[in-house]
Amino acid sequence: MPCLPRRRAAGGWQPALPHLIDIPVRTIGLTGNIAAGKSAVADRLRAHGLTVIDADALAREIVAPGTPALEAIVARWGARVRRADGTLDRAVLRSIVFADPTERAALEAIMHPAIERLRSERVAEAAARGETLVILDIPLLFEAGLTASVDQILLVDAPVDVRRERLVRDRGLSAAEADAMIAAQWPVEEKRARTDWIIENAGSLEALAHQVDALIPSLRAIGTA
Numbered sequence: 001m002p003c004l005p006r007r008r009a010a011g012g013w014q015p016a017l018p019h020l021i022d023i024p025v026r027t028i029g030l031t032g033n034i035a036a037g038k039s040a041v042a043d044r045l046r047a048h049g050l051t052v053i054d055a056d057a058l059a060r061e062i063v064a065p066g067t068p069a070l071e072a073i074v075a076r077w078g079a080r081v082r083r084a085d086g087t088l089d090r091a092v093l094r095s096i097v098f099a100d101p102t103e104r105a106a107l108e109a110i111m112h113p114a115i116e117r118l119r120s121e122r123v124a125e126a127a128a129r130g131e132t133l134v135i136l137d138i139p140l141l142f143e144a145g146l147t148a149s150v151d152q153i154l155l156v157d158a159p160v161d162v163r164r165e166r167l168v169r170d171r172g173l174s175a176a177e178a179d180a181m182i183a184a185q186w187p188v189e190e191k192r193a194r195t196d197w198i199i200e201n202a203g204s205l206e207a208l209a210h211q212v213d214a215l216i217p218s219l220r221a222i223g224t225a
Contacts, residue, residue: 024127024132025123025126025127025131025132025133025134025223026132026133026134026151026152026222026223026225027123027133027134027135027136027149027150027151027152028133028134028135028136028150028151028152028153028154028219028222029136029138029141029146029147029149029150029152029153029154030042030045030052030135030136030137030138030154030156031137031138031139031140031141031142031153031154031155031156031191032139032155032156032157033155033156033157033158033163033182033185033188033191034139034163034167034181034182034185035158035162035163035164035166035167035170035171035178036156036157036158036163036201037156037158037199037201037208038137038139038156040201040205040208041154041156041199041201041208041212042054042135042137044208044209044212044213045135045212045216045219048212048213048216050133050134050135050216050219051126051131051133051134051135052134052135052136052137053119053122053123053126053134053135053136053137054137055115055119055136055137055138055139055140056137056139058115058118058119058122059111059115061118062111062114062115062118063088063111064087065085065086065087066086067114068114069110069111069114070082070088072110073088073093073107073110076106076107076110077093077096077103080092081093081096093107108144112144119136122134123136131223132223132224133219133220133222133223135154135219136149136150140185141153142185142186142190142191142194143185143186147194151222152196152197152222153194153195153196153197154195154196154197154198154199154215154219155191155192155195155197155198155199156198156199156201157188157191157192157198157199157200157201158200158201158202159202160182160188162202163178163182164178164179164182167181167182197215197218199211199212199215
């Protein structure tokens with residue numbers, strides 16, 4: 001099924017994040033329901049020469065040894081979250097914060113501002129290179145309340161049963177674990193209603209690539225609008 005342009009639903013939008021307001025670059029928020037194929041779409045966009053800023057990569061960068069974010073995490077949860085080599089022990093931290101919403105909120109209060117600062121720096125760097133369009137790959141764009149920080153939204157989606165099968169087959173999860181991960185995200189109907197472009201990914205990687213390729217002229221046009 002081809003990529004579908006959608007009109008963003010009225011109301012309920014947050015004010016734009018101030019650090020991106022004065023940067024002369026149009027931004028598209030790339031997001032996707034878990035196991036929908038967002039990473040494959042991001043790779044295809046890069047192959048077309050578009051700049052893609054990956055939120056997961058930023059999250060890893062801001063907790064490198066010696067960074068303020070890592071030191072804040074260690075100060076909050078102790079030396080148990082730091083490995084002997086000085087890197088963050090993600091498994092230990094995950095076991096702490098996923099079990100307690102209060103702890104998770106504390107981690108987000110450390111991580112999110114640092115990620116946003118670094119993202120804005122990367123967007124500014126793209127602007128300095130003369131680029132007019134940047135793709136912001138943000139898995140939890142809706143859940144983190146960042147929809148108003150981008151000009152348009154591109155959602156990658158697939159039916160729940162397809163995503164469940166991929167999680168079980170490709171990530172080795174049980175069906176119950178897969179369902180829990182799917183349920184932890186925003187309801188797909190709400191995301192689709194608030195999205196400008198939808199890529200349907202229930203088929204092959206080749207079919208997915210064709211959809212992305214067909215969308216490229218429309219995306220580039222946004223950067224020149």
